[in-house]
Amino acid sequence: MTLQIERRLQQPRWLSVAVPIGSIAFAFLVMAAVLGVTGHDPLHVYRDLFDSAFIAEGALTQTFVAATPLLFTGLAAAAAFRMQVWNIGAEGQLYCGAIGAAGVALQLGPDASSPLVIFAMVICGAAAGAVWGLIPGVLKTFARTNEIITSLMLNYVAGYILTWLIFDSASYWRDLSSIQARSFPQAKPMTENAFWPTLDLGSGTSSVVIPLGFLIAIGIAVLLHVLYKHTKFGFEVQVIGDSTRAARYAGMRTRRKILAVFAISGGIAGIGGASQVGDFSHTLDADPNGLQKSYYGYTGIVVAALGRYNPFAVCLVGFLIGGLQNAGFTLQGADFPSGLVGVMQGIILFCALGGELLIRYRVRWSSDAPVAAEEVQPASVEGVP
């Protein structure tokens, strides 16, 4: 009996639903063993997990908070990956968006009307993210550098700029108004007119608060869907992503499209940065152990992959992973070390990504030995001297 893995000739539609569900179920089975060994009751832990992600008082609100940045970075990655352009710089583009949004909000000051400030924050966040995203784009189209490396490196550059603005310089963003602020560096706080509103549903213990950023991300997903499915631009992006030679053959201006996609991708991540400032921190969080330790940009890559670059699936996956992260915070405690939370999240992501293989390939048990094309060790040949 041997195990054979062969490519599926057809990929039935039901598989793309069944495989992720099966993978998650499998992950929970594996995790049950880990929990059992470490002396926890798996069923109890899972109930807690689900409860603290979606059911308990305020759980959903916290999940929306955790999911919002993941939606932006996931959509940013998906927008680029669809064209086989590997922008993994959403992390840095998000920092730049935060810098841009915070800058314009400070510039407009406390007297500007709130909708104007919010609008300006979104636009400036997108612009800053797009500019940062265009750097690897320009390098790729004109100097033929590998965008994976350049966009990744620029994440660190953006992180250092962010830290420098508040900790190592007397920049516009830094609060220098008091002696205390001078000795303990911090960013200027936003005024209330730059706080983004929320959508409050329900009341009392069952109330759910959805941040504006989450809703903007859903809107971006709709726009991306229309852009990629129903416009000439989207058609060109698909052709270029599939074969640049075919695109050139068809007379498409591939360079411009690649630059546009970098700008779109960076812009979406940039709005994610604006949302961090406007929805949550209300200041530019430059602490190297703050925003920069959240790794939203990298998690977004996983979100995009699990959502198969489909904008709506990315939103759903982003929401679920947000729930998982939120539950992780709640679960950890004296008898439940944070390492175990990490193991659990890791196993779930690992199984979900690994399960993708089963959509394209199928595994078969066969009684006969498989084709052994690769093995080159001398074996006996019967009947031939």
Next chain:
Amino acid sequence: MDLAVEERGAGTPGASPAVAMRGITKRFPGVLANDAVDFEAAAGEVHALLGENGAGKSTLSNILTGLYRPDEGEIELHGEPVHFHSPRDALEAGIGMVHQHFRLVPPFTVAENIVLGEHGEDGGGGMFVHPRSIERRVLELGKRYSVAVDPRARIWQLSVGEQQRVEILKALYREARILIMDEPTAVLTPQESEALFVTLRSMAAEGRTVIFISHKLHEVKAVADRVTVLRGGRNVATVPTADASARELAAMMVGRQVELSSRRDRDAPHPTTTALEVEALTVPGDRGANAITDLSLSVRHGEIVGVAGVAGNGQRELAEAITGIRPPSSGRVRVDGKALRTSDPRSAIGAGVAHVPEDRLGTGVAPSLSIADNSVLKSYRGPDISQGPFLRRRSIYRHALELIKRYAVVTPGPDLRARDLSGGNLQKLVLGREFEGKPRVLVAASPTRGLDVGAIETVHSYLRQAARDDVAVLLISEDLDEILALADRVIVLYEGRLSGAFDPATSTVEEIGLAMAGGEHR
């Protein structure tokens, strides 16, 4: 090519055949590649394996070389059953194969390539090689079988024909008693092909077995003693080549009567005004050196001009420069008197230059996109396909359905990915799409390469129809028969320059072949 009259060692009657494959069945997911195939080849014969693409020739030879294991059936060599677990087993049993795409390491010398992977005592066994003894043996083998190559030359310095000789030497060096040649003439000039046939015959005369895979009938007739025809994974017949006409073999191969393209079987041309003019074009190749040097040509409306030449003499670069894909370093392309913007495919498309590219899957279509999307690859900017920035998905679908119907593309529907089409249907899709644009000039590069006989017929009829519709056709092909069957004029490319111009009605294959080889007398 009348080498067929040379003496033919027909193997000792009564003795067990050198190769006997019985009841070979091999399944791939969704495909029955070999269905109870029987195949026998005697020592001392050249045995042709004839069949269309997908008939199971490659699968059968991959089973014989140990790359695949058959699901059912058995293999005997000289009467002894064998079971190959890996290609090495087959190699050690004396089976050698020359693949269509050579397995050579370009920076290594001929001798190094020949002993690569060898574990013998005199070869690359252990740490040391003995270059002198290897070189001597390579020279000796080269002389004996007229496949001489300098053993110290590096592969990248050699022509395609010489590289093939290295592959043959590799098999001979390893004492292959059975040599499988997979479509060996696809990359050769007619003269080189004839020289190859002499080599194959001399190997057979020594008692070796040569299995010659081909879908070119006249070659099979010229070199093989017997031929086994495969169709749809089954063997149709094994006959002595002397007993079957080319027409009969073709009928066996496709399962019906076909019209073999004979020379000059198209209507008298009615060329009118000049449509395409190429003036003093110089085009750099991928490696920097000029692939096309100071080339001029013209094609009139309603005329088919054939560009002959051995692969890699600038054909691809010529087609790409005319269609704007590749920037020329100097020169000009005019269509109906108007100069095209160089290096701008959109300018060529706008002027009515249609292009059937050599690489139809990666360039002619976007492989992972649907047939519907690919049917508007060039016309998606047009008003009936898009409106402002938006696509009109319904009209794209309707357009694709019409294209599928008019050009007889066999597919379950317009949503199928282009890569899932067979070669012939893919080419029909590309040709159909290019004709839809009402072209004034058609540049067709190797439009029938890798297609089966039925599909070749269809493509040829489309090209003839285009000429009748006053399109100027530039047919670039390595298949001289195809050019002779279709072209009104033939020009020959050698190392990026014109090395001859011929009227196909009055010139011989030998004359054109000589120009393809650079015009040197042998």
